[in-house]
Amino acid sequence: MIRRLSLRLSLMALLALLGALMVSGNPASAESRVPFPRIPKALGATVHDGVAIRSEHMKRLFHQRDETMRQGIRPKDERLQGCLSCHAVKGEDGHAVNYEDPKHFCRVCHDYAAVKIDCFECHASTPDVEISAGGTQ
Amino acid sequence: MKPITYTRLQMPSATYFSRLAVALGVVAVGLGSAWYMEHNGHWVTGMDNQTVWGMPHVFAVFLIVAASGALNIASIGTVFGRTTYKPLGRMSGLLAIALLIGGLSVLMLDLGRPDRLIVAMTHYNFSSIFAWNIFLYTGFMAVSGLYLWTMMDRPMNRFNKAAGLLAFVWRLGLTTGTGLIFGFLIAREAFDAAVLAPLFIAMSFAFGLAIFVLVLAVLYDGAGRPMAGYLVRRMGRLLAIFVAAVQYFVLVQHLTSLYAAEHAGVERFILIEGGAITALFWIGQVIVGGLIPLIMLLGNKDNLTLPRVGTAAVLVIVGGLAQVYVIIIGGQAYPLELFPGMTETSTFFDGVMHTYSPSIAEIGLGLGGCAIAATITMIAMRMLDFLPADLSDKTVNPHHKS
Amino acid sequence: MTECPTSSSRRQFLNAASVLGAGMVIAPGVTLHGISEAKAGLPRVSSKVRWGLLVDANKCTAECTACVSACKIEHGLEGHGRVKTDAQWIRKVELRDRGSGRTQSLPVMCQHCDEPPCVDVCPTGASFKRADGIVLVDKHTCIGCRYCMMACPYKARSFVHEVTTGQKSHSPRGKGTVESCTFCVHRVDVGRQPACVEACHKDGKGAMTFGDLKDPNSDISKKLVAHGGVRIRGDLGLDPGVRYQGV
Numbered sequence: 054m055i056r057r058l059s060l061r062l063s064l065m066a067l068l069a070l071l072g073a074l075m076v077s078g079n080p081a082s083a084e085s086r087v088p089f090p091r092i093p094k095a096l097g098a099t100v101h102d103g104v105a106i107r108s109e110h111m112k113r114l115f116h117q118r119d120e121t122m123r124q125g126i127r128p129k130d131e132r133l134q135g136c137l138s139c140h141a142v143k144g145e146d147g148h149a150v151n152y153e154d155p156k157h158f159c160r161v162c163h164d165y166a167a168v169k170i171d172c173f174e175c176h177a178s179t180p181d182v183e184i185s186a187g188g189t190q
Numbered sequence: 191m192k193p194i195t196y197t198r199l200q201m202p203s204a205t206y207f208s209r210l211a212v213a214l215g216v217v218a219v220g221l222g223s224a225w226y227m228e229h230n231g232h233w234v235t236g237m238d239n240q241t242v243w244g245m246p247h248v249f250a251v252f253l254i255v256a257a258s259g260a261l262n263i264a265s266i267g268t269v270f271g272r273t274t275y276k277p278l279g280r281m282s283g284l285l286a287i288a289l290l291i292g293g294l295s296v297l298m299l300d301l302g303r304p305d306r307l308i309v310a311m312t313h314y315n316f317s318s319i320f321a322w323n324i325f326l327y328t329g330f331m332a333v334s335g336l337y338l339w340t341m342m343d344r345p346m347n348r349f350n351k352a353a354g355l356l357a358f359v360w361r362l363g364l365t366t367g368t369g370l371i372f373g374f375l376i377a378r379e380a381f382d383a384a385v386l387a388p389l390f391i392a393m394s395f396a397f398g399l400a401i402f403v404l405v406l407a408v409l410y411d412g413a414g415r416p417m418a419g420y421l422v423r424r425m426g427r428l429l430a431i432f433v434a435a436v437q438y439f440v441l442v443q444h445l446t447s448l449y450a451a452e453h454a455g456v457e458r459f460i461l462i463e464g465g466a467i468t469a470l471f472w473i474g475q476v477i478v479g480g481l482i483p484l485i486m487l488l489g490n491k492d493n494l495t496l497p498r499v500g501t502a503a504v505l506v507i508v509g510g511l512a513q514v515y516v517i518i519i520g521g522q523a524y525p526l527e528l529f530p531g532m533t534e535t536s537t538f539f540d541g542v543m544h545t546y547s548p549s550i551a552e553i554g555l556g557l558g559g560c561a562i563a564a565t566i567t568m569i570a571m572r573m574l575d576f577l578p579a580d581l582s583d584k585t586v587n588p589h590h591k592s
Numbered sequence: 593m594t595e596c597p598t599s600s601s602r603r604q605f606l607n608a609a610s611v612l613g614a615g616m617v618i619a620p621g622v623t624l625h626g627i628s629e630a631k632a633g634l635p636r637v638s639s640k641v642r643w644g645l646l647v648d649a650n651k652c653t654a655e656c657t658a659c660v661s662a663c664k665i666e667h668g669l670e671g672h673g674r675v676k677t678d679a680q681w682i683r684k685v686e687l688r689d690r691g692s693g694r695t696q697s698l699p700v701m702c703q704h705c706d707e708p709p710c711v712d713v714c715p716t717g718a719s720f721k722r723a724d725g726i727v728l729v730d731k732h733t734c735i736g737c738r739y740c741m742m743a744c745p746y747k748a749r750s751f752v753h754e755v756t757t758g759q760k761s762h763s764p765r766g767k768g769t770v771e772s773c774t775f776c777v778h779r780v781d782v783g784r785q786p787a788c789v790e791a792c793h794k795d796g797k798g799a800m801t802f803g804d805l806k807d808p809n810s811d812i813s814k815k816l817v818a819h820g821g822v823r824i825r826g827d828l829g830l831d832p833g834v835r836y837q838g839v
Binding site: 318377531534540 | 672674675676677678679680683684685686687688689690691696700709711712713714715716717718733734735736737738739741742743744745746747749750751752753754755767768769770824825828839
Binding site: 118119120122123124125126127128133134151153174175176177180181 | 634635636720722723724728730731732756757760761764765767768769777
């Protein structure tokens with residue numbers, strides 16, 4: 054009977070621990086931890102499904118870059134510059150911030166998820182042509 | 191001959207750990223150098239757009255070539271049936287793996303994008319000897335591991351000959367692949383030669399045996415476990431044969447190159463006018479690494495004592511490093527002739543000899559690779575039974591009458 | 593025997609879960625397939641075209657470096673004041689014939705060979721030749737081993753030796769990868785001329801002609817038929833796309 058009691062107690066302790074871990078992962082309850090990022094609003098009109106793009110964007114980027122690189126396919130609406138102009142985040146000087154700035158669109162989520170971005174080692178991280186909110190130049 | 195017993199590395203813990211600490215310290219220097227080079231970019235090194243491969247590659251190629259040669263001792267025992275070398279098979283396999291890992295570490299840490307190792311492991315262009323080498327090198331570690339298994343695990347002993355043959359053939363392929371890294375370069379006058387493949391094989395025999403002799407000298411003679419004179423004499427003579435083979439291929443390479451008018455420029459550079467390269471060739475490679483060891487090792491057999499053979503081994507290693515330096519750096523120092531018959535000048539160093547001086551970071555990285563090999567060897571020898579307990583006549587001398 | 597009341601709902605749950613799971617696994621692939629289907633009609637490079645460059649060295653002068661400056665500006669090749677390590681995609685080479693003493697000046701860049709040694713030796717396949725003959729470095733896959741730089745007979749490639757910032761959007765380049773003249777592929781793909789050729793005609797001596805070597809009616813083909821054009825180190829059998837007159 055003692056053995057069964059201690060087994061039950063340890064099972065309950067384990068469940069309590071798991072529950073605590075799950076609850077502590079809830080962003081709403083974490084105050085001293087890193088806040089869940091506030092994703093900056095895009096400047097242009099909606100182009101793609103917000104939820105799907107979050108999980109798909111790397112696959113799309115990898116797929117597109119190979120097509121552009123190896124076969125010279127350059128679709129006008131799949132350019133990195135296109136992403137960068139809509140998703141530009143303005144700094145204090147009114148111009149889009151580059152990747153060095155933690156306010157950069159990609160960094161907002163990637164810093165939180167602690168996934169290092171390699172793209173901007175080589176690619177420019179600001180748009181050549183800046184657009185203002187509402188999608189006008 | 192009585193059966194061989196193997197032991198672990200037996201030295202007082204204090205000595206062992208202090209030596210291991212030194213090795214780990216040098217490994218830390220190597221890693222720090224690699225971080226410094228990667229973080230700032232290669233402009234902090236002596237390598238540039240003219241000399242793209244430098245000191246790290248000299249160390250890496252030397253270690254990789256020596257690794258394949260270190261396995262040779264086991265092959266002589268297993269494949270060629272020489273009972274004298276049979277006790278040394280386990281150490282040979284271990285050293286081969288350790289030296290290869292050391293060399294590969296230097297190579298990988300010097301990459302412009304070492305973080306892309308996974309890309310290198312998943313994207314292959316099979317017309318590149320580099321891509322083949324990735325398989326040859328990792329395969330070598332697997333094959334050597336298998337070979338060690340057949341030597342060290344009694345139920346596996348019956349596969350020893352097969353594993354030994356596989357390892358022998360594999361490492362000939364590996365060394366050929368290493369030599370052909372340079373042999374396949376049609377652009378460079380100092381390379382572009384089929385003879386580089388057998389030259390590298392001869393170099394591997396010489397460097398591998400030289401390192402092996404020194405390891406034995408430290409672990410046995412240095413620890414009061416004398417080695418049979420028979421073994422020392424045989425290794426000394428074998429080293430002489432290997433050194434002679436290296437000098438032969440070098441001679442053939444330069445003679446054929448000298449015969450071609452188009453190569454007169456590069457030969458003049460290496461043999462006469464190359465400054466440091468010429469000095470390293472004649473003094474380092476030919477005299478220190480070739481002639482002096484040959485003189486020392488080809489005299490009266492009774493004079494082949496361990497101090498003599500050991501010194502010759504040190505000279506072979508020094509000469510070997512000089513040789514790899516001349517091959518890699520010297521081969522890049524001579525400019526590419528875009529327009530034969532014309533002198534060329536430009537802002538991109540066309541038409542001029544390319545100078546190179548290694549930075550501390552590059553030397554640090556190279557030494558770090560050597561230290562990685564040493565660390566692996568020390569730890570493995572301490573944990574598993576690699577060392578024959580006795581290398582006296584009763585173990586290694588088939589003619590010994592007890 | 594009474595049937596367990598929850599067994600059918602459990603079965604339903606498992607069915608639904610496996611369908612959902614399979615759907616979640618397949619859906620991303622279906623979406624991507626949909627995306628690539630949509631792009632099926634876009635132009636891609638083909639081997640019907642082979643881009644080439646003709647340099648009339650008779651027109652080049654030693655003082656003119658219009659092509660070099662234009663390339664630097666176009667691709668954002670900022671110099672760091674370190675000649676040994678700064679990237680040079682195109683350079684002027686001054687030649688002097690050893691016998692006659694005749695001097696010549698001409699630009700040398702990646703020769704965009706038909707049998708590029710740099711493509712052969714690249715372990716990851718990052719160095720590749722496009723169907724239209726332009727030889728490029730796919731910097732996503734380049735590991736910075738510099739073997740291509742050892743292999744190139746023309747010393748065309750440069751290694752990026754330092755951290756790079758402020759890149760041009762049309763010319764990504766970064767630390768630790770290898771790069772070389774791209775024939776301004778970002779311009780060529782939209783029907784424009786490489787920056788060096790444009791500058792040569794605008795500010796230079798009009799020595800460079802760029803065009804399709806496979807089109808007999810292109811400027812470059814006509815000039816090659818009329819006056820010929822040699823390949824640098826033609827003996828190597830690499831068939832470069834860059835030809836020279838007047839050497």
